[in-house]
Amino acid sequence: MRRFFLLLWVLLLPPRQALAANCNPVTSSFCRGLGYATTSHPTGAPGYSLQQAAQLVETACSPNVAALVCRVVVPECGAEESSQKRLCRALCEKVKADCESALKAKRLSWTTRLRCDALPEANCVQGPPASGLHPPPASCQPITVPLCGDLSYTETVLPNLLGHATQEEARAALQAFASLMQVGCSTQLKPFLCSVYTPKSLSGSPRPPCRAQCEQARTGCGSLMKRIGSQWPEALRCEAFPTESCEHYGVGRGGGVCEPITIPMCQGLAYNQTVTPNLLGHTSQREAVVKMSFFNAMVQSMCSVDIRLFVCTVYAPQCSAGEVQRPCRSFCERAKRGCEGLMTSFGVSWPDELQCNAFPEDDCISEDRKPEMLYAEGVLAKLIAGGFSVRGKTLSIKTARLLLTFMDTDKTGYLDVAEVFKLEHYVAVVRREYVESYEKRNPPSIPLTQMKKALREFELDDETFRVLWSENSSERGIDYDEFVAVLTKLQILRERFHANLLRLPCDCQVASFSFKQFMKSAII
CATH class of the missing domain: 1.10.238.10 (EF-hand)
Structure with missing residues (x-):
C-alpha cells in the first residue's frame, strides 16, 4: 500500500511542461498571438477590467491596440520586473491618438489608469513581435489523444493552453493524471483536462475551460491529492479561467456543470448528460441511485410508459449548457396516474417530494424525444x-x-x-x-x-x-x-x-x- 501511494504521488507531480509557479495561461482570446502565452494576471492586473479591455480591443481602432491593452492589462509573465517586456511610451501615445474618434463614436472612453507617461521611453517593446518571434501558427487537427477521444467535439487546436505544440506532448503530460482518472475522484476531471490539453477551437484559437468546471474537478480530487502529499498544479489554477460564456463546455450561468449519466436506469434515454445537485438536492449520482431504488419495481412492472423517463428527469435531470431541464406537470400526472394503483397494492403512496403541482407547465420535458428517431x-x-x-x-x-x-x-x-x-x-x-x-x-x-x-x-x-x-x-x-x-x-x-x-x-x-x-x- 505504501508503494502504491508513493507511485501515485510521483505520477501526480506536475509535468515538465508545467508553467512557473506564478505564471498562468493567457485565457483571454483577444490577447492571443501577441508573442507570449503566460501571464501573472490572467483575470486582469489590479485595477483593470477584462471587460473594458476587450471592448477597447474589439474596436480595432489602431493596428497596435491589442498589443498595448494586453501588455498592460494582461501583462506577460515577469513583465513587472523587466522593462524589455513593456511597451514604449511613444507607441501608447500613438494608439491613444488613433483611437480617440473611434471611442467617441462607440461612447467608450480611454481608461484613466492606462497612462502613457508611466511607460518607459527606451529599452521597451516598440510594437507587435517580429514574425520570427510569433508562436507557431495555430492548427486544427483531429483529436488523437486516447483519453480525449470521446468528447462532444472531435478536433482540437495547437498549441494548446499550456503551450504544447503537438498532441504527443499533450498526451505525455496527461499521464500525470492517469491514477486520478482511474480512481474516478471527479466526473469533471476528464472533461476539464481535455479542455486544457486538447481544447476546442474558437476561431482558430484554443477555447479555455470554465472556472466552475475546474473547481468541480479540483474539489473532487483535491482531498485525495493532499492525502498523498501532492497538490493541484499551479498551472491549472482555477482562478485563471473565465466565468463568462461557458455554455460551450456545458457550464450554466449559475455554475452548474453537465456530466455523463452513470445511473443504469437512466442510461439510453434521449439525453445522456445530467447535473448535480438534482431536483431533490442529491449532490451526486451515487446518492441519487440509492434514493431512487424504490422505483426499480415500478419501472420493471411498466405500470406507466412514462414512469422511467419521469423518474430520471427528477433524479438525473437533463442538463443542457449547464442548465437543468425540468419535467412538465402533465408528465408527472401521467406517470402518477399509471402507477399509483400498483404502489397502493404495495402499501406505499406517491412520494411527497414528487407532488406534481411542484413542476412547471411550460418550458419543460413532456416526453422522451429525439428528432432523428421515431418517438x-x-x-x-x-x-x-x-x-x-x-x-x-x-x-x-x-x-x-x-x-x-x-x-x-x-x-x-x-x-x-x-x-x-x-x-x-x-x-x-x-x-x-x-x-x-x-x-x-x-x-x-x-x-x-x-x-x-x-x-x-x-x-x-x-x-x-x-x-x-x-x-x-x-x-x-x-x-x-x-x-x-x-x-x-x-x-x-x-x-x-x-x-x-x-x-x-x-x-x-x-x-x-x-x-x-x-x-x-x-x-x-
Whole structure:
C-alpha cells in the first residue's frame, strides 16, 4: 500500500511542461498571438477590467491596440520586473491618438489608469513581435489523444493552453493524471483536462475551460491529492479561467456543470448528460441511485410508459449548457396516474417530494424525444399512414407508447428503421387476428370468454384475468385499440420476466409458478 501511494504521488507531480509557479495561461482570446502565452494576471492586473479591455480591443481602432491593452492589462509573465517586456511610451501615445474618434463614436472612453507617461521611453517593446518571434501558427487537427477521444467535439487546436505544440506532448503530460482518472475522484476531471490539453477551437484559437468546471474537478480530487502529499498544479489554477460564456463546455450561468449519466436506469434515454445537485438536492449520482431504488419495481412492472423517463428527469435531470431541464406537470400526472394503483397494492403512496403541482407547465420535458428517431407520436402517425386501423378507428397514443416500449429492443427510447419494420409486422398480425375473429360482431368487440382464450399463452389465473378485463373492457367487451394494448403489455411483461429469469439461480420446476406470480403482481 505504501508503494502504491508513493507511485501515485510521483505520477501526480506536475509535468515538465508545467508553467512557473506564478505564471498562468493567457485565457483571454483577444490577447492571443501577441508573442507570449503566460501571464501573472490572467483575470486582469489590479485595477483593470477584462471587460473594458476587450471592448477597447474589439474596436480595432489602431493596428497596435491589442498589443498595448494586453501588455498592460494582461501583462506577460515577469513583465513587472523587466522593462524589455513593456511597451514604449511613444507607441501608447500613438494608439491613444488613433483611437480617440473611434471611442467617441462607440461612447467608450480611454481608461484613466492606462497612462502613457508611466511607460518607459527606451529599452521597451516598440510594437507587435517580429514574425520570427510569433508562436507557431495555430492548427486544427483531429483529436488523437486516447483519453480525449470521446468528447462532444472531435478536433482540437495547437498549441494548446499550456503551450504544447503537438498532441504527443499533450498526451505525455496527461499521464500525470492517469491514477486520478482511474480512481474516478471527479466526473469533471476528464472533461476539464481535455479542455486544457486538447481544447476546442474558437476561431482558430484554443477555447479555455470554465472556472466552475475546474473547481468541480479540483474539489473532487483535491482531498485525495493532499492525502498523498501532492497538490493541484499551479498551472491549472482555477482562478485563471473565465466565468463568462461557458455554455460551450456545458457550464450554466449559475455554475452548474453537465456530466455523463452513470445511473443504469437512466442510461439510453434521449439525453445522456445530467447535473448535480438534482431536483431533490442529491449532490451526486451515487446518492441519487440509492434514493431512487424504490422505483426499480415500478419501472420493471411498466405500470406507466412514462414512469422511467419521469423518474430520471427528477433524479438525473437533463442538463443542457449547464442548465437543468425540468419535467412538465402533465408528465408527472401521467406517470402518477399509471402507477399509483400498483404502489397502493404495495402499501406505499406517491412520494411527497414528487407532488406534481411542484413542476412547471411550460418550458419543460413532456416526453422522451429525439428528432432523428421515431418517438410515440411518430409511431402513431406511421401506423395511421400505413392503414393499421379498423373501421376508421385508429390506435391511441397510449397504445403507441406501449408498442414503442415493446419494439425498442436496443433500449434507446426510440425506434430505428429495423425496429419500425418489426413494429409494422407485429401490428399487422394482431390486426388480422382481430378482424378475422372479432370484427364481425356488432358492435365489433371481443367478449370475455373469447378474450380469455386469446390470452391463454400468458397463463393468467382467474383473479388476474378478471382485473385485467375490468380495467380494459367496456359494456360491449374489448375493442381493437384495447386488444392491441393488452396483448402488447403482456408481451412486454413476459419478456421482462424471462430476461430476469436468466439471471436467477433457479430450475425449471419453479419457473411456471414464478411467472404467474410475476404477472399477478404486475397486473393486480
